[in-house]
Amino acid sequence: MRIGGIEAGGTKFVCGVGNEHGEIYERVTFPTTTPEETMEKVFSFFQDKEVKAIGVGSFGPIDVDRASETYGYITQTPKVKWKNFNIVGALKNHFHVPIGFHTDVTAAALAESTWGAAKGLDSCLYMTVGTGIGVGAVIDGKPFQGLTHPEMGHILVKRHPNDRFEGFCPYHGDCLEGLAAGPALEKRWNKKGQELTDQPEVWEIESFYLAQALMNYILILSPKKIVVGGGVMKQEHLLPLVRKQVLELLNRYVAVPELTPENIDNYIVLPGLGDNAGLAGSIAFGVNGK
């Protein structure tokens, strides 16, 4: 079955066609500009693709409550032109096929648990540490949501004693995203993350925040695997620091084999699907109509 997927990101859109087995036949990428211009490119890509459904994994916050009048809208985004844009409505007007819709990180979590690093597990968390921090969860094999989708990138964390940076989240200042996303590195140290590899104090603070977040997710959701991606995780020494601090923080309180020094490398892992997770997961939303 040919299914369309749209990974709708704040900086770029990825559109593709694949199937229910996670195979991707083709994909294109273009920059996110105005909704009109960007959606025009989406429409022309899918025009002759003969897809049976389309799934969207979107930047957010978005409205994922099917009972809501604004289901399918991008809601509170700082990208003003996209604020209150009805992306599902725009697609429905153009293509008469079922449209699936959830967050980009939930898409990645679903793809990783279906085909990637968490394959075969009925729960997993996907965290991206990039321009922002986003976290998606699959619980009992399904995209996790309550009132709306969780916003686990904006949790509060304890300050590192050596950190004087005020944080950059426009809503909360020094929430996790405000202290630990890529722009926080750049604003705190006056250099891009890519250029800070050789400064251990940078990664000591970064891993201090990320490990607290993962500890909280483990305590609250108890996911069977945690997948961590995004630009900042390209620092290869960062994930081992995070794992070590997660174990120290938990202090053997959660007594499962996964949370031991022997097995932690296999519990907190990099994405198995690399850059395809978001698109593959969006296609999975199309398959499920979720």
Ligand code: ADP
């Ligand atoms: P997006 O979040 O827009 O999808 P990315 O996941 O690539 O994009 O994240 C971009 C952020 O990650 C930027 O703040 C950038 O400085 C940072 N970044 C990218 N590569 C690295 C790297 N190798 N080391 C540290 N930070 C990086």
Ligand code: ZN
């Ligand atoms: Zn915040």
